[in-house]
Amino acid sequence: ATHKLLLLPGDGIGVEVMEEVKGLMKWLEARGLASFAIEEDLVGGAAFDAHGEAISDETMARAQAADAIIFGAVGGPKWDKVSYDKRPEAGLLRLRKDLDLFANLRPAICYPALADSSSLKREIVEGLDILIVRELTGGTYFGEPKEIVTLENGQRRAVDTQVYTTSEIERIARVAFELGRLRKNRVHSAEKRNVMKSGLLWNQVVTALHAAEYSDVNLEHILADNCAMQLVRNPKQFDVLVTDNLFGDILSDAAAMLTGSLGMLPSASLGAEDPVTGKRKALYEPVHGSAPDISGKGLANPIAELASFGMALRYSLDLGDIADALDRAIARVLSQGFRTGDIAAPGEKTVGTVEMGQAVITALEHE
Ligand code: NAI
Ligand code: MG
Numbered sequence: 001a002t003h004k005l006l007l008l009p010g011d012g013i014g015v016e017v018m019e020e021v022k023g024l025m026k027w028l029e030a031r032g033l034a035s036f037a038i039e040e041d042l043v044g045g046a047a048f049d050a051h052g053e054a055i056s057d058e059t060m061a062r063a064q065a066a067d068a069i070i071f072g073a074v075g076g077p078k079w080d081k082v083s084y085d086k087r088p089e090a091g092l093l094r095l096r097k098d099l100d101l102f103a104n105l106r107p108a109i110c111y112p113a114l115a116d117s118s119s120l121k122r123e124i125v126e127g128l129d130i131l132i133v134r135e136l137t138g139g140t141y142f143g144e145p146k147e148i149v150t151l152e153n154g155q156r157r158a159v160d161t162q163v164y165t166t167s168e169i170e171r172i173a174r175v176a177f178e179l180g181r182l183r184k185n186r187v188h189s190a191e192k193r194n195v196m197k198s199g200l201l202w203n204q205v206v207t208a209l210h211a212a213e214y215s216d217v218n219l220e221h222i223l224a225d226n227c228a229m230q231l232v233r234n235p236k237q238f239d240v241l242v243t244d245n246l247f248g249d250i251l252s253d254a255a256a257m258l259t260g261s262l263g264m265l266p267s268a269s270l271g272a273e274d275p276v277t278g279k280r281k282a283l284y285e286p287v288h289g290s291a292p293d294i295s296g297k298g299l300a301n302p303i304a305e306l307a308s309f310g311m312a313l314r315y316s317l318d319l320g321d322i323a324d325a326l327d328r329a330i331a332r333v334l335s336q337g338f339r340t341g342d343i344a345a346p347g348e349k350t351v352g353t354v355e356m357g358q359a360v361i362t363a364l365e366h367e
Pocket of ligand 2: 253
């Protein structure tokens with residue numbers, strides 16, 4: 001099958017790391033391993049410069065039609081004064097909202113070659129492979145009322161509201177259980193049922209779905225605060241970890257620091273399954289931003305972007321074998337000692353974006 005991809009490199013190093021993904025796509029096609037119909041378009045500051053908004057309706061239509069969107073990064077000092085609704089990030093937010101990308105997948109993988117750059121001891125993190133599944137479109141960040149009001153006594157009062165419905169919880173839990181089945185069959189669900197009604201409902205809905213459809217998966221409920229503690233105490237006990245938007249934001253950043261650099265972390269955001277085709281809308285992007293401090297110099301680590309494309313191969317394009325080979329190739333170049341600046345120890349020899357991308361392809365040749 002030919003897979004329809006929309007590439008949105010964006011700004012800064014987004015453009016540079018996307019070039020390495022394009023190189024990998026060409027290599028896969030030349031080897032007859034995959035076939036792509038590729039479109040490329042503007043997003044973020046680049047789109048603002050071209051047509052005055054962070055993403056155009058035309059680009060949105062292309063995004064709706066794609067099997068997967070591969071995104072780079074947006075933003076930079078050039079657009080810091082642009083109005084709120086036209087700022088570069090608005091492009092990414094519109095994609096998430098219009099495609100209803102409610103499931104944010106963030107793997108935290110600790111490659112043996114980088115275990116010493118973790119904030120924890122080598123034996124605690126070496127071989128770590130966690131997948132955090134964060135609910136992305138509900139909860140405290142979107143719940144109403146959301147306001148700051150001035151009271152009669154002159155005090156100001158701020159309100160954020162944590163809201164979840166049964167269907168919102170069920171659909172994210174379903175994603176987690178499905179992913180659990182593809183992995184080690186173990187899912188932890190984190191909430192605070194002891195102090196939050198939304199946590200209680202979360203717990204009940206996850207429990208009911210598990211009993212009805214996923215009793216083959218090992219499910220454990222964990223309080224979110226204890227989960228934070230366990231992540232730094234013994235992270236390898238986790239395989240898939242599903243949680244709400246707010247706890248997921250915090251727990252995934254904590255997990256990220258177990259692995260080393262921002263330049264290594266991929267992510268996926270998935271939408272609902274189409275009832276007819278069974279396909280999900282999906283956007284794949286590195287966790288890092290446009291890195292204005294190093295952009296234009298060819299220094300960016302392309303691994304987060306390459307690994308994000310790897311997630312697209314696995315979750316959208318049904319090319320899991322190639323995704324596995326890519327993961328092994330990344331581990332191999334790291335064990336061979338290839339280092340971009342962000343993952344190099346002081347004094348260690350470094351390579352640039354292009355050399356790192358090439359090294360990954362060379363390692364793939366040996367798969
Ligand atoms: P950042 O992730 O761009 O950079 C943070 C630090 O990590 C910098 O020192 C940078 O050089 C380094 N870094 C990041 N990715 C790297 C890579 N692949 N290789 C080597 N080093 C890397 O975050 P920052 O500086 O807070 O934001 C810069 C711009 O990016 C801002 O305009 C911000 O709004 C935007 N941003 C965009 C995101 C997105 O497009 N999803 C996410 C985060 C920030
Ligand atoms: Mg965060």
